[in-house]
Amino acid sequence: MTACHEVSAPSRTTARGRPVCAETLRACPAALAVLCLAASLVVPSVAAHDLQYRVAEGPAVTVHLSYAGDVPFTFEAYEVYRAGDTVPVQVGRTDHRGRLAFLPDGAGEWRVRAFTEDGHGVDFTLTTTADAVVTRLDRPLYERYTRVFAGVGLLLGLFGLLSLFLRRRRARG
Numbered sequence: 001m002t003a004c005h006e007v008s009a010p011s012r013t014t015a016r017g018r019p020v021c022a023e024t025l026r027a028c029p030a031a032l033a034v035l036c037l038a039a040s041l042v043v044p045s046v047a048a049h050d051l052q053y054r055v056a057e058g059p060a061v062t063v064h065l066s067y068a069g070d071v072p073f074t075f076e077a078y079e080v081y082r083a084g085d086t087v088p089v090q091v092g093r094t095d096h097r098g099r100l101a102f103l104p105d106g107a108g109e110w111r112v113r114a115f116t117e118d119g120h121g122v123d124f125t126l127t128t129t130a131d132a133v134v135t136r137l138d139r140p141l142y143e144r145y146t147r148v149f150a151g152v153g154l155l156l157g158l159f160g161l162l163s164l165f166l167r168r169r170r171a172r173g
Helices: 020-026 028-047 146-172
Strands: 051-056 061-067 077-082 090-093 099-102 108-115 121-128 134-137
Touching (some): 061 108
Antiparallel strands (some): 051 061, 108 121
């Protein structure tokens, strides 16, 4: 059993008479700050694996692929499928700017997959007209609502800091 579970034992109290767990919990904000700092050092390397895409219309459908920080997804494999097909209509590699282009042979839904040899990549669908005009583009939930998630996270963080401040203020006064 840990010290937190043996709080009722008289030998498990601090000099102020508080249980050992209370002293441990008082150190949690510092431990949390250290964990957040460590996580912030890891996040850039994780974000480097995030593949983003933009679709441009023109004489052909052009997809611009890049990592976070607008680093191009250069010379990597891609496949374009007609919806429901298992055999790709087009395969190839992106160019030095991370672009791929294809000419739809008619109106319909298309699946685009781009990936590296180690498995990082993107898989999305888009709908076009016969003359390569994109009418619908599917984006993952986190891409569509990134600002909403960031706003909610910011509000929760501010509320947490405010409650921590008020709790410490009450404990002192």
